[in-house]
Amino acid sequence: MDRNKRTLGEFIIENQAAFQYSSGELSKLINAIRLAAKVVNHEVNKAGLVDILGDSGDTNIQGENQQKLDVLANEKFKQTLTKREIVCGIASEEEDDFISVNSQDKNFQNKYVVLIDPLDGSSNIDVNVSVGTIFSIYRRVTPIGTPVTKEDFLQPGINQVAAGYFIYGTSTMLVYTTGHGVNGFTLNPAIGTFYLSHPNMTYPETGRIYSINEGNYIHFPQGVKDYIKYCQQEEGDRPYTSRYIGSLVSDFHRNMIKGGIYMYPKSSVASNGKLRLLYECNPMAFLAEQAGAKASDGYRRILEIQPTELHERAPFFCGSRKMVEKAEEFMARHKGA
Ligand code: AHG
Numbered sequence: 001m002d003r004n005k006r007t008l009g010e011f012i013i014e015n016q017a018a019f020q021y022s023s024g025e026l027s028k029l030i031n032a033i034r035l036a037a038k039v040v041n042h043e044v045n046k047a048g049l050v051d052i053l054g055d056s057g058d059t060n061i062q063g064e065n066q067q068k069l070d071v072l073a074n075e076k077f078k079q080t081l082t083k084r085e086i087v088c089g090i091a092s093e094e095e096d097d098f099i100s101v102n103s104q105d106k107n108f109q110n111k112y113v114v115l116i117d118p119l120d121g122s123s124n125i126d127v128n129v130s131v132g133t134i135f136s137i138y139r140r141v142t143p144i145g146t147p148v149t150k151e152d153f154l155q156p157g158i159n160q161v162a163a164g165y166f167i168y169g170t171s172t173m174l175v176y177t178t179g180h181g182v183n184g185f186t187l188n189p190a191i192g193t194f195y196l197s198h199p200n201m202t203y204p205e206t207g208r209i210y211s212i213n214e215g216n217y218i219h220f221p222q223g224v225k226d227y228i229k230y231c232q233q234e235e236g237d238r239p240y241t242s243r244y245i246g247s248l249v250s251d252f253h254r255n256m257i258k259g260g261i262y263m264y265p266k267s268s269v270a271s272n273g274k275l276r277l278l279y280e281c282n283p284m285a286f287l288a289e290q291a292g293a294k295a296s297d298g299y300r301r302i303l304e305i306q307p308t309e310l311h312e313r314a315p316f317f318c319g320s321r322k323m324v325e326k327a328e329e330f331m332a333r334h335k336g337a
């Protein structure tokens, strides 16, 4: 690793002043998330070695099987964030309800809430394919000094103050934004330090990759079916290439670097698709927009959707601006279908 490259720690300190509400609290929070992610990274790396693989037998609130590493990752992030008392609340894909962080000594002085998908792509753990962690940070809307309420979590994505993901891949990376562009850091595992490896990441304006679980084709709305056929037509730079890992973090990361579109639409069997608005769509949409790309539910900007439930789902079309606009054109032709 280049010795002249900045470390994440240095980057956070240097950029703290540029942050609107700079008090060091957000920096501490990102530091704590980094710490928990390093532990999760270590666990994910050794998943093939020790007996922590497989189904824990529990199911989460959405009725999906929880892998043991989901549980472990959830615990690590919860513990790290609550023990350090740097947030006033946490909501996690793996928890039925939000958690109020009871820092009574300090009279609930913390102003940030964190929303997290502790392990994204968990069905890929067993097969040694990249998984990730997605996080999203908001300022609470209820008064500081009182316990958090649902309102603090049910904010539209435009209110995010920071968001990012860790990808536990061939190398482990952190990609995040505080609303001033997107930066990527790569972990040097030998010394446990993240280095700024991808400064000012920008999403190509267009691309040649489309990512969707095409096995569900029969259930897709007509607009999506037509757009898929458009991607497959021979004309200009088409047909496009199909790439789908099944870990949102990995699919997003590849498309951001190479140019492409990721889609998880609604279907005749899932009226809002599968991805969770608060833990998956909003943070990815914030990153996408900060990198110059676009995220929509097929009709509306993701970041403007007013959530009503902690675990609600939303159709998701995210990627190179021109590709998302084209997909929206097809959706508009069959609105309501
Ligand atoms: P999670 O592991 O957090 O439940 O998320 C899995 C999500 C997302 O990462 C991925 O893009 C999508 O589910 C894949 O779903 P399908 O298997 O239905 O394609």
Ligand code: MN
Residues within 6 Å of the ligand: 117, 119, 120, 121, 248, 280
């Ligand atoms: Mn997920």
Ligand code: MN
Residues within 6 Å of the ligand: 070, 093, 117, 118, 119, 120, 121, 122
């Ligand atoms: Mn998950």
